[in-house]
Amino acid sequence: MPTRPDTAPTPAPSRPLDVLGVPGEINLDHAASAPCARAAADAVAELLPWYASVHRGAGALSRRCTLAYEQARQTVGDFFGARIGDHVVFTRNTTDALNLLGRSLPAGTTVVTFAAEHHANLLPWPRGSVRLPVPTDPAAAVRDLAAALTELRRGSNPALPVLVAVTGASNVTGERWPVAELARVAHRHSARIVLDAAQLAPHAPVDLGTLDVDYLAVSGHKLYAPFGAGVLIGRSDWLDDAPPYLAGGGATSHVGSATHDVTWSTGPARHEGGTPNLLGAVALAAVCGALADADRAALAAHEQALLTRLRTGIAALPHVVELRTFGPDAPRVGIVSFVVAGRDSSEVAARLAAEHHIGVRDGLFCAHPLARRLLAEAADRTGRRDLPPTALRASLGLGSTAAQVDRLLAALAELG
Template sequence: MLATVTLARPLRALPVLGADLPVTLADGRITNHVNLDYAATAPCLAAAADAVTQILPWYASVHRGAGAASQRSTLAYERARQTIGDFVGARVDDHVIFTRNTTDALNLLARALPSGTTVVGWAGEHHANLLPWGTTVSLPVPRTSGEAIDTLDLTLAGLTGPVLVTVTGASNVTGEVWPIAELTEVAHRHGARIAVDAAQLAPHRPVSLADSGVDYLALSGHKLYAPFGAGVLAGRADWLDSAAPYLAGGGATAYVAAEDGGYRVEWNEGPARHEAGTPNLVGAVALAAVCEALAESDRDALTAHEAALVERLREGLDALPGVGELRTFPVGHDRVGIVSFAVAGVPAPEVSAHLATRHGIGVRDGLFCAHPLSQRLLADASARVGADLGTSAVRASVGLGSTEEHVDRLLLGVAELIRA
């Protein structure tokens, strides 16, 4: 029996744009578009669009002008920083630095590490948290949360000097939530710091640097219903203030003077040190508007709604022959609104094309910028199903605005393809 969604209160208070977009199917029929690709880029929350509309008439230089528009833009930018800092539970002495996205934020942190820092991570990370670090201690993908904790504990016991542990908050392939609190406790017990890729976690669950003890957190606005090109790196100030600026240019400088055929530069401290150039005011304002709207919402109701949809989707896929779900941890492990699967005998691009052209559903197929993990999980799923599931998968992801009808339409489309 498919799961039934029960809500503590209606979710209409957080509408997203594009919920009623008409699309033309291959047979000429017109239907409403079903967006099940939130994990790639979430739709725009109406609150973000409204905030952008309000600031655009005042759009002007930030931190650089004395006029009324510039002053208002500067105030909006710094208020956005504070709002986002509150949303992620930033501590008093943390920095909240605006970036382009999670990838940009983690690359910034990689550039800011003290000399000789050892980076410890898992082989199953998204490429954004796999590639920026250079040489790392790569831990095997665990089978359980307990294994992840124990392996980290054993590894850190043998390391000296500065150490940074990097880990995803929730997998972009499986949606599975990692044991961040426990990993943070282990890291700190060994004198290490920990950075969390919260790109998939923050849109679905509350996150707090102060409550969790996490040292650094990165997220993307476009995953968080604010698709205006802004992301954030938030966390401990000391490494960031000691590092060379991520970008060299105006805004990062306190003073520049010509000297001996070159330039003597005094760099700013604080977030400005790593925000050279004209900042993305619109992106910052949009992201802050979403953070404020989510913070004021009933997060428990949103989580329950999403969990019921995911359960309905997983149960429906499990009932279909030759369909294998990708997962790292046991079946009942906590997860956010992401389910990846493959169909025996039908390449993933054909599945996604069928869903799009015959049912008006948008999903993603591929290896989801986490190639090592996706390839391993495909092999595991093939073994469970007893059939070759191919070399790539389909990912369906839900969020604000997703409904039972959307899930059921996808299940109908996959079942139709299997019967063909």
């Protein structure tokens, strides 16, 4: 019989870190774009009736929006441990943030990266930058960087600036990089360091002071705030000395009648020309606030249990090979890339979606040098010559469950 209205069960209240989704669809592609957290959606919905200009108007709507935007800047900066003197500049995403920093480098700067980086941390840097080979383990990364910086400082002009650019966690394998150790090496050689935290921040606390990095770049769409905002946080001097990233309204304090009679702003406004992405900033701040209030250790423990379940299940499938840069026990976040022997990766991804309602990624994951190397190494390690030229990636996050992992493993087993 129908349930009487007065006895119907009360729906469970939503929580800030609940994620939005479509019933029946399994999203294991968080590393590309994470689903929207309830905190972000609620913050945007609350502000939308008030939406108006930022930094431009005297009306109540504009003043409220300006306050919300600057409060978001403070919240995001606090969440990532911005220090006195650091700028918090809102951008579109990590790629945009790193390109902004690339445009702000002093003349003659050499950038040192590893070939294991995402394209966002390979392509923005000037010609003459140094790309180190993929290290065999975290300790090798530290040694290789120390050797490279020692050699650079012996060059013809050892006083020129040097920037080290490194990921916090690989978007291909999920393996964590020794950021604090790399920062110590960089600073010992009077170099600065920027951290691409796009994949690390959704899974673990990231603090500029604790890691002792000079700059940090993050994408909101990977941090459960898919409203088009990212952030660059870091030391102010290079940013204040650089030409504006976007020349236009808001980036100036004075524009005269003559063509070159312009006084550019200092601070974040210098690089935030045009109408800012208010809703993106507010959404990102809302998720940062929710994560700050959450039990991050419990979230990490849950994810690691799922990750172990997934990797153990993959290892038990003789036709599936996991990709890795470091050893099998290296620390990592909830990202696993793999290949199915004898199967085209795009065809596997399509079947998983069509037949099992499971969304994963296929391709080279915007990290072509690393992915191609790992595919070749996987063939050498296993002795198999039937591995495809691209890979599959399953990535976990808020809302992932053991049942979803098991569904993926069962689907992969059917392909054997």
